[in-house]
Every structure is written in C-alpha cells, then in structure tokens.
Amino acid sequence: MNYDIEKDISEILDRLEKDNISFNNQTVLVTGGAGFLGSWVCDVLVRQGAYCICLDNFASGKFENIEHLRDFANFRFINHDISKPIYFGFSNHPEGICIGDIKKLDIIMHMASRASPFEFRQYPIPILKSNTLGTMNALGIAKAHNALFFYTSTSEVYGNPPEEAVPTPETYFGNVNPVGPRSCYDESKRAGEAFIKAYELQHNMRAKIVRIFNTSGPRIRYGAEFGRVIPNFIHQALNDLDITVFGDGSQTRSFTYVIDEIEGFFKIVDRDEALGEVINLGNNKEYTILELAEIILELTGSNSEIIFKPLPIDDPERRCPDLKKAKQLLDWEPQTPLKEGLKKTIEWFKDLEKNE
Ligand code: UDP
Numbered sequence: 001m002n003y004d005i006e007k008d009i010s011e012i013l014d015r016l017e018k019d020n021i022s023f024n025n026q027t028v029l030v031t032g033g034a035g036f037l038g039s040w041v042c043d044v045l046v047r048q049g050a051y052c053i054c055l056d057n058f059a060s061g062k063f064e065n066i067e068h069l070r071d072f073a074n075f076r077f078i079n080h081d082i083s084k085p086i087y088f089g090f091s092n093h094p095e096g097i098c099i100g101d102i103k104k105l106d107i108i109m110h111m112a113s114r115a116s117p118f119e120f121r122q123y124p125i126p127i128l129k130s131n132t133l134g135t136m137n138a139l140g141i142a143k144a145h146n147a148l149f150f151y152t153s154t155s156e157v158y159g160n161p162p163e164e165a166v167p168t169p170e171t172y173f174g175n176v177n178p179v180g181p182r183s184c185y186d187e188s189k190r191a192g193e194a195f196i197k198a199y200e201l202q203h204n205m206r207a208k209i210v211r212i213f214n215t216s217g218p219r220i221r222y223g224a225e226f227g228r229v230i231p232n233f234i235h236q237a238l239n240d241l242d243i244t245v246f247g248d249g250s251q252t253r254s255f256t257y258v259i260d261e262i263e264g265f266f267k268i269v270d271r272d273e274a275l276g277e278v279i280n281l282g283n284n285k286e287y288t289i290l291e292l293a294e295i296i297l298e299l300t301g302s303n304s305e306i307i308f309k310p311l312p313i314d315d316p317e318r319r320c321p322d323l324k325k326a327k328q329l330l331d332w333e334p335q336t337p338l339k340e341g342l343k344k345t346i347e348w349f350k351d352l353e354k355n356e
Contacts, residue, residue, distance in 0.1 A: 028106065029107070128187075180313060229292065241304060
C-alpha cells in the first residue's frame with residue numbers, strides 16, 4: 001500500500017485538538033455520509049467519540065468509503081434517500097420512515113448531493129430533489145430536534161463570475177444560467193441556501209453554510225462516467241492514456257486538499273462566530289487546467305499526451321475563492337500545497353488501480 005489514510009485522519013484530529021474542537025458525546029447525523037467528503041467527516045466524528053449516524057442511498061456514495069466504520073460501536077448507517085421524508089424519534093407521518101430508537105440529534109451535517117458535472121446531465125432530477133426536498137427534509141429533522149444545521153453549499157452558486165468578482169467573496173450574488181446544463185445543481189444549491197435562510201427566519205434555527213470550492217483527495221469519485229478533473233487526469237496519466245483537456249485549458253480552478261477542507265468544516269460547525277453565516281472554504285492559489293495537466297504528468301512521470309476536447313457549455317472560466325471571511329472568523333487557511341495533495345491522491349489511485 002502506498003497511501004495511508006490513517007495518517008491524514010490523525011492530522012485532522014491533531015489540528016482539531018489544538019483548537020479545542022471536540023464532538024465527543026454529540027449525536028451527529030451526516031447525510032451523504034458515504035460520499036467523498038461525507039465519509040471523511042464520519043471518520044473524524046467516530047474517532048472523536050461522537051455518535052455518528054451516516055445516511056446515504058449510495059447514489060454517488062460508496063460502501064467501500066464507510067465499510068471499515070462498522071467496527072466502531074458509535075457508528076450507524078441508514079440506507080435512505082434524503083429527498084424522501086425520514087423521522088428520528090416517533091412520528092405518524094404517512095410517508096415517512098421512522099427511526100424510533102434515536103432520541104436526540106445535536107447536529108445535522110447535510111452533505112448529500114451528486115457533485116460531478118458529468119452527473120448533471122444524467123441525474124438532473126435526483127440532484128434537484130436532494131438539494132431542495134432533501135434540504136427541506138433535513139431542516140425538518142433539525143427543527144424537530146432543535147439541532148445545529150450545517151449545509152455544504154458550493155462555489156457553483158456563483159456560476160461564472162466576471163473578472164472583477166474573482167477572487168469571489170461571499171457577498172457576490174452570482175452569474176448563473178437558470179436553464180443551462182449545470183442549472184439542476186447550481187440553482188438547487190442556491191435554493192438550498194434560501195431554505196436555510198427561511199428556516200432561520202421563521203423557526204429561529206441555528207444554521208451555518210459552507211461554500212465548497214474544488215476539493216480533491218483520496219476517496220474522490222472516479223471513473224470515466226463521473227470523474228472530476230483531478231481523478232480523470234490521474235487515471236489517464238497512470239495508464240498512459242491521452243489527457244483530455246476541455247477547451248484550450250485556460251479556464252482556472254483552485255484545488256483544496258481534502259484534510260484542509262474537512263478541518264474547515266469542523267471549525268465552522270464548532271464556532272459560534274459562524275452562526276447564520278455563509279463561508280467560502282477553498283484554496284486561493286489558482287491554476288489553469290492546462291497547468292494542472294502538466295503538473296500531473298510531471299508527478300506521475302507519465303508518457304501520456306495532452307489532447308483537447310470541446311469545452312462543456314457554461315463551464316466557468318475562473319474559480320477562486322476570497323478567503324478573508326474564513327481567516328477572520330475561523331482563523332482557517334488551506335495548508336496543503338497542490339503538489340503535496342496531488343502526490344497523496346496519486347498514491348491512493350495507484351493502490352486502487354492495483355486492486356481492481
Ligand atoms: N475538465 C477537463 N478534462 C476532464 C474533466 C474536466 O479539462 O477530463 C475541466 C472542466 O471542463 C473544468 C475543470 O476541468 O473546466 C474542472 O472540472 P470538474 O469536472 O472537476 O468540475 P467543475 O470545477 O467544473 O465543477
């Protein structure tokens with residue numbers, strides 16, 4: 001084995017301990033807990049002594065991401081699609097599934113959603129449902145339990161920002177095509193944020209929103225049909241396949257390594273200063289997609305060639321967060337340089353492809 005995930009999990013735990021952040025004895029529901037980021041969240045929670053309830057329907061989550069967590073007595077898995085009602089504690093709602101033995105939830109981390117642009121074409125309706133009905137259902141659970149609500153929103157709420165709005169602050173309202181190929185995701189995530197604001201107003205709910213920028217690392221979804229740019233390029237490079245750059249590769253993204261992002265999530269959940277806030281978490285070092293392809297070629301020592309394919313419609317030209325708010329409220333900054341995160345992701349990929 002080349003990559004040791006336990007080291008990265010320990011690094012997150014150490015950082016949280018230094019900041020006196022602990023979820024020991026808290027009961028936390030994680031929707032989308034078998035997904036890329038959700039499973040890292042579950043890994044941290046169980047090791048911190050929280051009672052972690054992972055809810056997922058494996059639409060894009062994976063059993064392999066959480067299989068090992070069955071060994072922990074404080075981990076529980078519920079196979080359910082959050083866009084359908086579910087109740088914790090007792091309820092006589094005719095359409096709801098009721099999990100009667102779970103009495104009090106302290107925190108809901110609502111993370112369930114497919115996030116790959118490839119899936120926007122294949123699954124637009126489930127995506128719309130999980131981000132709207134799913135968010136409403138998750139908020140209903142939080143309301144019933146008077147639980148803290150944490151929502152993973154996205155940089156996609158900004159759409160394709162103009163030059164003057166890059167790096168993009170939380171105050172930028174967005175430039176989103178409501179009827180384009182990405183709208184099922186972008187608009188439903190925006191609606192999710194509006195749901196949260198409505199529940200805060202009408203029910204005095206305690207809620208926090210993170211807008212996630214491109215995040216990568218071990219457990220990221222891979223495969224030709226669903227791949228994001230980093231897993232695609234790594235898979236292509238390791239197998240000496242052509243590296244498929246969309247457009248001329250001048251569009252930019254800024255990539256956060258997973259452990260920085262997860263640390264940021266827990267800082268938001270923990271800090272009172274984040275109540276009612278929406279906060280960007282990402283990396284503000286921008287790379288063009290062509291630069292990314294060249295870095296991955298260098299790190300893998302691959303003989304692959306770069307080829308150019310058509311740019312998908314509405315593919316944002318630049319994406320880079322303004323991180324002032326995260327720094328000011330949470331004292332959070334990304335710590336892992338792109339190459340360091342990529343090296344670990346490449347090692348994880350090598351393990352994965354060896355076992356397939
Ligand atoms: N991209 C690419 N080749 C691929 C996959 C993606 O050039 O095989 C580009 C894509 O067009 C976009 C960027 O890489 O400009 C990031 O794509 P990703 O799928 O990771 O998600 P996005 O950031 O667009 O949500």
